[in-house]
Amino acid sequence: MDLGPPRRDRRRFLSWLLGGSASALLTYIVYPVLRFVSPPATPEASSHQVEVGLTNDPELQEKGYKVVRFGEEPVIVIRVSSDDLRAFSATCTHLDCIVEYQKDARRIWCNCHNGQYDLMGRVVAGPPPRPLERLRVDLVARETTGPRTIVVSRA
Amino acid sequence: MRSATATLRRWLEARLPLQQAREFVAHKVVPAHRYASIYYLGGMTLFFFAVQVASGILLMLYYRPSAEAAFESVEFMMISVPFGWLMRSVHAWSANLMIFLAFVHLATVYFAKAYRAPRELTWITGCLLLFIVLGFGFSGYLLPWNQLAFFATKVGTDIAGSLPLVGDWLLRFLRGGERVTGGTLSRFYGWHVAILPAVATLLLGVHLLLVQIQGMSVPAGREAEAARRPPLRFVPDFLLRDLFGWAFALAVLVALAALFPWELGEKANPLAPAYRDIRPEWYFMFMFETLKLVPGGEIAGIEYEAFPILLFLLGAGLLVLVPFLDRGAARTGRSPIFTGIGVGVLAYAVALTARGYRSLLPVLVVLASAALIGVLALATRPAARPQR
Numbered sequence: 001m002d003l004g005p006p007r008r009d010r011r012r013f014l015s016w017l018l019g020g021s022a023s024a025l026l027t028y029i030v031y032p033v034l035r036f037v038s039p040p041a042t043p044e045a046s047s048h049q050v051e052v053g054l055t056n057d058p059e060l061q062e063k064g065y066k067v068v069r070f071g072e073e074p075v076i077v078i079r080v081s082s083d084d085l086r087a088f089s090a091t092c093t094h095l096d097c098i099v100e101y102q103k104d105a106r107r108i109w110c111n112c113h114n115g116q117y118d119l120m121g122r123v124v125a126g127p128p129p130r131p132l133e134r135l136r137v138d139l140v141a142r143e144t145t146g147p148r149t150i151v152v153s154r155a
Numbered sequence: 156m157r158s159a160t161a162t163l164r165r166w167l168e169a170r171l172p173l174q175q176a177r178e179f180v181a182h183k184v185v186p187a188h189r190y191a192s193i194y195y196l197g198g199m200t201l202f203f204f205a206v207q208v209a210s211g212i213l214l215m216l217y218y219r220p221s222a223e224a225a226f227e228s229v230e231f232m233m234i235s236v237p238f239g240w241l242m243r244s245v246h247a248w249s250a251n252l253m254i255f256l257a258f259v260h261l262a263t264v265y266f267a268k269a270y271r272a273p274r275e276l277t278w279i280t281g282c283l284l285l286f287i288v289l290g291f292g293f294s295g296y297l298l299p300w301n302q303l304a305f306f307a308t309k310v311g312t313d314i315a316g317s318l319p320l321v322g323d324w325l326l327r328f329l330r331g332g333e334r335v336t337g338g339t340l341s342r343f344y345g346w347h348v349a350i351l352p353a354v355a356t357l358l359l360g361v362h363l364l365l366v367q368i369q370g371m372s373v374p375a376g377r378e379a380e381a382a383r384r385p386p387l388r389f390v391p392d393f394l395l396r397d398l399f400g401w402a403f404a405l406a407v408l409v410a411l412a413a414l415f416p417w418e419l420g421e422k423a424n425p426l427a428p429a430y431r432d433i434r435p436e437w438y439f440m441f442m443f444e445t446l447k448l449v450p451g452g453e454i455a456g457i458e459y460e461a462f463p464i465l466l467f468l469l470g471a472g473l474l475v476l477v478p479f480l481d482r483g484a485a486r487t488g489r490s491p492i493f494t495g496i497g498v499g500v501l502a503y504a505v506a507l508t509a510r511g512y513r514s515l516l517p518v519l520v521v522l523a524s525a526a527l528i529g530v531l532a533l534a535t536r537p538a539a540r541p542q543r
Contacts, residue, residue, distance in 0.1 A: 025402065035237035036213055 042072075048154050052077055054147040055085070055139060065101035068152070074098055075135060075152055076108070080119060087135040087152045088121045094128040108132065183367075184386035185393045188377040189535040192528055193263040194393075195400050197366070200260050202401045203253035204359070206408065207291075210246040211348070218298070220344035222337030225300035226422040233419060244412035252408060254292060254438050257285050259524055265477070265497050267374035268484045274369055275478035280362040282475045287355045292436055294347040300340060305423035306433050308343075309335045314446065317460045335425075375488035434511065441507040442467055470500070 052068050053060070060066050065078045067090050076090035078101045088108065090098050097112035107124065108117040115126035122131045139148040167173060185194055217236060219228040232239035261281070264270065270278035297308045312335065316326030331338035373381045387393050435443050445463050452459050473480065477493070484490040501521070508517040 025405075029405075032238040032241060033213065036239060036242050037216060038237070040235045040237065 050075075050152050052087075052150040052152055054149060055082070056147040057150075063101070064103035067098060067100075070135070070152060076101060077137070077150065077152065078108070078119070080106075083139075085137045085139065085150060086119065087137045088117075088132040089135070091132075092128055093123075093130040093132065094126070099132070180390050183370075183389035185371050185389055186373050186381040187384040187387050188373065188380040189532040190267065190374050190377060190528070191387070191535070192531040193260075193267060193374075194371055195397060196256060196260040196263055198397050199400060199404060200253055200256040201359075201363075202404055203249050203256060203408075204355075206249040206405075207246065207253060208352070210242055210249065213242055214246055215348065220298070220341055222300060222340055222423075225298065225340060226419075229299045229419060240416055241409075241412055244416045245408060247417035248411045248415075249408055250292060250295065251437070252404070252411075254288055257288055258438070261285060262497070262501065263528070266494060267372065268481070268488065268490065268493075269372035269374065270478040270481070271372070271485050271488070272478070274365070274372055277362060277365040277369065278478050279475055280358050280365065282471075284355060284358050284362060286471065287351055287358065289438065291347060291351050291355075292438060294343040294351065296436060297335075297340060297343045298347065299419060300423045301420040302423055302427065302430060303420055303433070305335060305425070306430050307435050308339065310433065310443075311435060311439070312339075314460070314464060317458045318464060319457045319461055322461075375484065378488075437508060437512075437517075440511040441504040444507040444511040 048071075050068065050070050052066070057066065060077065060079045065076055067074050067076050069075070074090040075087055076099060077085060077087045079085050088099075092099050092110040092112065092115050094110065094113055094115050097110050099108050099110045099115075099117070101107075102109050106119060108119070108121070109115070110117075110126070110128070113127050115128040116124045117128070117132055118124050120131075121134050123129075136153045138151045138153070140151055141148045164173075185191065214232070217228055217232040217239065219225060229243065233243060234240075236242075264278070264281070293308075293311060297304045312326055312329045315329055316322045318325060327333065329339075329342075330336075331342040434440065442463075445467075446460060449459050449463055478485075481490045481493045484493065505517050505521050509515055
């Protein structure tokens with residue numbers, strides 16, 4: 001059976017069909033791969049309250065601070081005096097480094113780029129763009145005498 | 156735009172042998188005869204290998220190779236990562252399809268006597284690739300760190316340990332210690348994602364290069380037909396058929412992965428009693444089943460169990476050496492003895508696999524594969540009139 005020379009519109013239709021199928025095939029591979037490589041949002045830490053330890057914690061007394069886990073994020077607990085404990089997000093607002101407390105200078109300091117915060121978490125020097133988030137600290141007396149338990153929670 | 160492409164082409168032309176490559180491709184042909192369908196099997200195996208590389212790399216984005224985290228990371232991937240279940244399922248199904256096609260490719264090449272001179276090296280690299288692919292299967296099986304994998308690996312490595320002389324060393328080498336532990340997992344992961352891929356890439360390169368240099372072998376008895384019929388141009392005729400086959404293979408693969416997702420099971424527990432139906436992957440089944448037939452005991456300090464293992468190793472060695480053993484095929488193109496041996500070995504492997512599964516499915520699969528090649532051969536028009 002001789003169909004004669006293929007007509008141009010028929011050829012164009014077939015090209016379109018082939019190109020369309022190839023594009024569909026490609027989409028059907030690329031879309032799941034793109035979704036797969038973008039990680040799912042991990043659920044927020046369920047605990048919004050963390051027990052950090054006792055007020056007579058030797059590390060806290062000696063160095064004046066302690067960095068603890070609050071869910072997934074690090075939190076710095078600072079012992080300003082025996083009754084005054086404060087907690088801040090320990091992540092420097094500049095570029096994500098973990099801050100430390102300098103007991104003698106009474107300031108929160110980030111080693112990475114010399115960012116400095118005061119005891120309210122406000123930026124006093126260096127590049128950080130925002131203050132540190134402050135968290136709530138409660139000292140819970142489980143017994144009538146002796147050390148109390150430090151409880152950090154999101155205010 | 157047009158001149159930019161032309162400039163780029165001239166620039167590349169001056170630096171690369173593009174002209175020779177074009178010449179080569181333009182003149183590359185594939186013989187036409189009624190068994191030409193078997194020429195697509197190697198390419199199909201290669202396609203699944205490519206899927207394995209791509210999906211395996213993607214799985215590495217989430218997988219954590221440690222006894223503590225491996226199972227959980229796979230579970231996380233399957234539950235929380237979008238399309239994670241599909242990606243793992245594709246990797247597992249594609250692995251099985253690749254091994255199946257590698258076996259079919261091996262069988263067709265064997266029965267077509269395509270290993271005859273000058274293609275001995277292609278055969279040898281192909282056999283080594285098959286062993287490597289089985290190594291991929293064995294090492295990959297453990298990685299999800301589930302009960303089935305844990306016990307299958309214990310048994311599998313224990314079998315290696317029963318070999319005389321080298322057994323103890325081999326067992327420790329495979330396990331990375333006396334027992335199957337997190338150390339074994341790290342080791343298997345290293346084999347699976349670094350060592351085996353490196354060796355496989357090298358061998359595959361040589362294998363494909365040899366096929367390009369020597370072209371396709373015409374099976375014994377089909378020379379007259381191949382000489383009479385005009386050959387198929389590789390580009391575009393053969394390549395388009397290849398691409399169509401790959402698109403079809405992808406569709407089958409994704410359908411299997413979506414409809415029958417690969418199970419994860421329970422996390423490995425070294426203290427749990429052995430699984431009821433503990434068994435290896437299907438491609439090791441005939442060996443596993445053979446070992447079940449061997450009674451306990453030992454002779455001259457060698458366990459009875461070691462004998463079938465040594466026989467299988469000998470068999471693997473002989474398989475590699477087939478082109479040098481089958482002198483008749485090299486001379487006359489015919490070697491009924493080797494065809495007979497091939498049929499015998501295949502029948503044995505299929506029978507024991509069927510016995511292991513208490514199912515006739517393995518027999519049906521092999522008969523269906525053979526029937527498909529046969530039907531395609533019968534459906535091939537005799538070359539009465541030249542095409543084109």
